Amino acid sequence: MEADLPFLLGPDGPLAKAIPGFTPRLVQARMAMEVSQAFEQTDLRLIEAGTGTGKTFAYLVPALVAGRRVIVSTGTKNLQDQLFERDLPRLLDALRVPARTAMLKGRSNYLCVYRMNRAAQDSAQASRRVDERLVQIERWSHSTERGEVSELGRLIEDDRLRHQITSTADNCLGAKCPDFSNCFVVKSRRAAMGADLVVVNHHVLLSDVLLKEEGFGEILPGADAVIVDEAHQLPDLAGQFFGSRVSSRQLRDLADDSLKAAAEQGDVPDLHLAANAMASPVIQFEARLAQLNSRISTEEFLVARDAAPAVEAVAESLDALCAELEAHRERSTTLEALSDRARQLQARLSICTAKQDEEQVRWTEPQGRGGTLHATPLDMGQGFGRVFAAHPGAWIMTSATLSASGDFAHFRRQIGVEDARGVALESPFDYPNQGRLYLPEGMPEPSAPDYPDRVADLSLRLIEGSGGGAFVLCTSHRALRQIADRLRAQLRVPLFVQGEDDRARLVERFAASGDGVLVGTQSFWEGVDVKGRALRMVIIDKLPFSSPGDPVYDARLEALRRRGGNPFVDVQLPEAIVSLRQGAGRLIRDETDRGLLVLCDPRLKTKNYGRRMLAALPFMSQVDREGALEWLRTL
Incomplete structure (x- = not known):
């Protein structure tokens, strides 16, 4: 198979003949060879594929022609739909292979x-x-x-x-x-069990592991290989699955469903009372959660927010409901299922409200009209070991950003595998000719109170020169609001601001406008693909270091410090480099794209780590203010 890949992906191959717009790329063929080798050697391979590599076809082609059972996991449901409904049908038609495919999402x-x-x-x-x-x-x-x-x-x-x-x-x-x-869930799972290639998302991949461990069967078929696209998203998401969590909505739903079940039975007054008695404590619990603006440690939530009495009342009412459901579980399938649910929530609530220890971090976040209590392990390596053991074949993890300047050490630590082969494949785009880099002179330190205003003023001058067509990417919601308000007062081109519409619709409207300006935070730093003249400038306000105060992040840094590690060098800097590369990667999305990247943060020139971060970006000719405006005029 490996020997056929250069032909299949080459200028005379079936893809070039059957797929309009297909462009053969040497780097794509090389990635396909890496994927094929991982299949043959049954190993774990990390493949960083720069923008424009064509990584989707680079892993799908060897997956389809290998004659193996393969699971492909993507970061989002939108990417899942794109793979299954657009990319796979075109490849199957071009390659003429009899592979059966299926798509599976969360229930x-x-x-x-x-x-x-x-x-x-x-x-x-x-x-x-x-x-x-x-x-x-x-x-x-x-x-x-x-x-x-x-x-x-x-x-x-x-x-x-x-x-x-x-x-x-x-x-x-x-x-x-x-x-x-x-x-429909069962039908989709049966189709997946009979398929040669199954397209899932990361939630489904991780859920499958939990179901197997808890003895509830499995979602996915046994596979010879697992391909994880947008793999840089996996470690953060995995924390939700490797730990325990209980939400106010789960508690409210349990009480509501128990009330309905009691009404259907008609002769279980004690169960009706127990379910009814749980409603008030849950409402009080939700009221405490609704006061939160962001994640905080559960200890702070219980003490500083005076939530301990509400949580204790919920626990007591849940214990009483558990006892009643257990007493009546034999009467119906519904009561049996409710009894199991109640016991599971009882156990999770106990774990999530236990005292802090060095193994797990306990934290609380607002969500909807209530919120969720979490207990997340500090060391993710053991959890990932269980994920790999669930599918003991080949694993390929790929993304445009897995490394910091070609160094995969941080990602390897996150997934608990120190010896995985890492391959960094550069983008085929001609960045020196397609892009320019502008580092503005005279910007204050990012901690200055007027820094967002200075970024907004700089952006206004540049947008005037470009006639629009700009992303302004911010590192905080506060900066987004401040910059957006200042731009709104003076811009003469359409302005699109995160939060004023659905993300997909905002991007669609921005692209259609041709000369718009979009202001967004972290959710717009990745997974956004605007090709052509509609996006000709990306402005980034600050270096994307994670802010202190997140209980999970802070606990992990402290655990690393206790082990003798350096949180800044080992975690904060590599993660900021990956995020910066993601944000900068919005600019050049096609061989014909041209644009200006503006990095406002003066630390890129004044700090040693700033120079390291610059070196991690694709090389583009650096220009001064006049050069930037002249370049924009050519666009």
Whole structure:
């Protein structure tokens, strides 16, 4: 197979003949060879593929022609859809291989027929008529093939409605469900079990490991190889799966579902009282969580926010409900499932509110109308060991940014594998000719109170020179608001600001405008792809060092310090380099793109680490202010 890859991806191969716009790239063929070698040697390989490498085809082609079972995991559901609905069909048609493919998302993306019917019944009992939206959804349920609620469009934007018609791992009845034969989750999982290549997202990949460990079967088939795209996102996400968590919504749902089950039974007054008694403590708990603006340690939440009495009351009412559900679990499938849910929440709540130790960090975050308590392990290596053991074949982890200047040490530490082969493949784009770099003179220190205003004033002058077509990427929401307000007052081109619309729609509107300005924070530093003249300048306000105060981040730095490590050198700087490369990578997305990268932070010139960060970026000719304006005029 390996010998065929240069031909398949070459100028005379089937892809060049069958796929319009396909451009053969030597670096793409080299990446495909690395993927193929990892398959053959059954090893773990880290592949950093610069923008424009064509990494999607570079891993899909060897995966399709290898004759193996492969799982491909992506960072987002949008990327998942793109792979399954656009890239795979084109490749299968061009390569003419008989591979069976399937896509699998988390259960909350699929209609739950049982819960839909229950919601319709509840609606009819409450108002004597069924909610018209539920009628539309019921009609759709008979025509949809996959049952993905995203197909419902704007109808499903109401979070409360979505919650009513989808299931969670907690409230799913499994094989005992009366609508099990019509379950879209089951149908999708069966298709995945019979496929040669399954496209999932990181949530599904990690959930599969937990289900196997807890003895609830598995989501994914056994695989010869796992390919993880956008792998730089995996360590942060994994913390949610390797630890324990309990949300106020889970507690509220348990109480509500127990009340409904008690009403259906009709002769269990003690269960009804226990479920009803849980409502008030959960409301008080939610009220404490609603006061939060960001993550804090659970210890601070319990003491400083005076939440301990509310949490104790929830725990006591949960204990009482557990006892009643256990006493009646034999009466119905629903009560049996509720009893299991209650016991699981009881155990998680105990773990998440235990005293702090050196193994886990306990933290709390606001979420929706309430929030979530977490217990996250400080050492992620053991958790990743379980992930790799669940699929003991080849692993390929790829992203445009896995290393700091070609050094994969930090990412290796994050996943607990010190000897994984790391390969850094440079972008084929001609950065010296396609881009220019401007480091503004005379900027104050980023800690100065007027720094955001100075960034806004600089941006205004440059946007005037470019006629728009700019991203202004900020490192904080405070800076975003300050800069956006100042730009709004003076700009004569369309302004798009994060939070004023859905991210995808903002990007779509920005690209369509041609001369717009988009101001965003971290969510716009990656996963945003605007090709052509619509984006001709990227302005970054500050170096993206993580701010102190996040309980998980601070605890990990402290644990590293205790082990004799250097938090700045070992963690903070490598992570800032990766983030800066992500943000800068928004500028040049195509062989014909041209643009100006503006890095406002003076520390790039005054600090040793600043020079290291500059060296990690693709080389572009550096210009002064006049040179920057002249370059913009040529665009």
